Amino acid sequence: MPVFTLSKQLSFPPPYLAIKEGLLAVGGDLSPERLLLAYRNGIFPWYSEGEPILWWSPDPRLVLYPDELRISKSLRKVIMKRLFHITFDKAFEAVIQACAEAKRPYGEGTWITDEMKDAYCELHRQGYAHSVEAWRDEKLVGGLYGISIGRAFFGESMFSRVSNASKVAFVTLVKNLRRLKFDLIDCQVKTDHLIRFGAREVPRKLFLGQVGKAIDSS
Structure with missing residues (x-):
């Protein structure tokens, strides 16, 4: 499955589309609205300095x-x-x-x-x-x-x-x-x-x- 690239639109792809390792999407921002939307949908950000924002939803949890x-x-x-x-x-x-x-x-x-x-x-x-x-x-x-x-x-x-x-x-x-x-x-x-x-x-x-x-x- 592909890793999705987020736009400025406040949305995420469905978590079940995450790749095997749990990575779902790349990009977007860390605005309060996006972060809260992420958590409500079982998604969280996790990335290192110098990387783009990576969004994860691992299975199992x-x-x-x-x-x-x-x-x-x-x-x-x-x-x-x-x-x-x-x-x-x-x-x-x-x-x-x-x-x-x-x-x-x-x-x-x-x-x-x-x-x-x-x-x-x-x-x-x-x-x-x-x-x-x-x-x-x-x-x-x-x-x-x-x-x-x-x-x-x-x-x-x-x-x-x-x-x-x-x-x-x-x-x-x-x-x-x-x-x-x-x-x-x-x-x-x-x-x-x-x-x-x-x-x-x-x-x-x-x-x-x-x-x-x-x-x-x-």
Whole structure:
């Protein structure tokens, strides 16, 4: 299948037309309107500095249902020690900057470009993008950010400067989303880290149906 080139028109091709690796389209922009349309249709941007904007909709999709959260015994002990102070939306720009600076496996550079940071900071100002912060001795030591639409949360990136900081932040987020009756957390692609928390791969068709329901029923 071909990879579609986006025009200025605010639209995306159907996700099922993505190539095997999940790439659906190239180009467009990172306006709030386009980003929100993308997430509502199970599509997200992911590209490196110097590349055009790449839009993805992988099949299968990694999803964590809040009721299926798993916490290891060792992490439970860490949480009980209250080593971190967890907050929401207190330092969004600092969190996304820290995610951009975090070291990636195999020496890969960041995919969070300046253009991406500006776009998500604007979504934060509009009330769609949210951050979770882990503090220790009044220093930001871990956190994550993502997009919230209806009863669906779309995770984007996390970082940790101290062991377990991002894990505690993530668990706190999931528990809060469970309390708020969120249906799902989109984790995008498979990672062993998120599998250990109870995330699992589901067919894209099922995921898209669940996202639509989570957004429409809010």
